[in-house]
Amino acid sequence: QVQLVQSGAEVKKPGASVKVSCKASGYTFTNYYITWVRQAPGQGLEWMGWISTYSGDTNYAQKFQGRVTMTTDTSTNTAYMEVRSLRSDDTAVYFCARESHDSSTYYYDYWGQGTLVTVSS
Amino acid sequence: SSELTQDPAVSVALGQTVRITCQGDSLRNYFSSWYQQRPGQAPAVVIYGKNNRPSGIPDRFSGSSSGNTASLTITGAQAEDEADYYCNSRDTSSYHVLFGGGTKLTVL
Numbered sequence: 434q435v436q437l438v439q440s441g442a443e444v445k446k447p448g449a450s451v452k453v454s455c456k457a458s459g460y461t462f463t464n465y466y467i468t469w470v471r472q473a474p475g476q477g478l479e480w481m482g483w484i485s486t487y488s489g490d491t492n493y494a495q496k497f498q499g500r501v502t503m504t505t506d507t508s509t510n511t512a513y514m515e516v517r518s519l520r521s522d523d524t525a526v527y528f529c530a531r532e533s534h535d536s537s538t539y540y541y542d543y544w545g546q547g548t549l550v551t552v553s554s
Numbered sequence: 555s556s557e558l559t560q561d562p563a564v565s566v567a568l569g570q571t572v573r574i575t576c577q578g579d580s581l582r583n584y585f586s587s588w589y590q591q592r593p594g595q596a597p598a599v600v601i602y603g604k605n606n607r608p609s610g611i612p613d614r615f616s617g618s619s620s621g622n623t624a625s626l627t628i629t630g631a632q633a634e635d636e637a638d639y640y641c642n643s644r645d646t647s648s649y650h651v652l653f654g655g656g657t658k659l660t661v662l
Contacts, residue, residue, distance in 0.1 A: 468651065478597065478640050480651040494650060528596055539644060540587035540602035547596055
């Protein structure tokens with residue numbers, strides 16, 4: 434069965450970096466893009482960007498360009514998302530999701546369980 | 555504009571029908587997908603494309619679209635449908651992904 438399993442919760446100080454992992458299983462990793470979405474406490478879903486697991490191409494939301502890097506390791510079927518220069522408003526649950534599509538739309542059919550990143554001095 | 559707009563909150567009586575809407579220019583070019591999120595859980599897709607339900611999603615969930623508005627309809631709402639619902643699409647110029655602000659559904 435398809436699974437996306439993320440790394441555990443992190444506590445970081447302002448200015449530090451965090452790298453969250455998302456290990457995929459149950460399907461051919463390079464056949465599907467991975468998207469990263471975050472959710473601040475009590476807030477909605479915020480798209481951060483996607484990565485092609487086949488080519489490594491990325492597309493980041495404007496507000497994260499220059500501060501976020503998404504990568505993959507196809508030898509371990511794992512996607513990574515690194516955020517640098519953390520601020521308190523980066524405190525959120527970070528989700529990875531597998532992107533599927535049909536002829537009319539894109540959608541996210543499997544999600545990781547989420548990783549809570551807390552930024553606090 | 556490259557935004558998706560949802561009503562923040564909607565309520566429905568148990569067993570009645572409720573429609574949750576999502577407005578945005580990108581919906582003229584892409585069908586939306588809809589996600590249900592219960593507290594403390596990851597989102598889960600309930601509708602995608604023209605009106606497709608993943609396996610395991612009850613047939614009381616349906617989707618429709620007209621112009622710049624997408625709708626998620628729950629026919630015969632159940633207590634377990636109480637959750638946050640998010641619409642999702644793509645910005646047609648940048649291929650960036652858009653999420654609506656979410657609608658909190660209360661089943662009375």
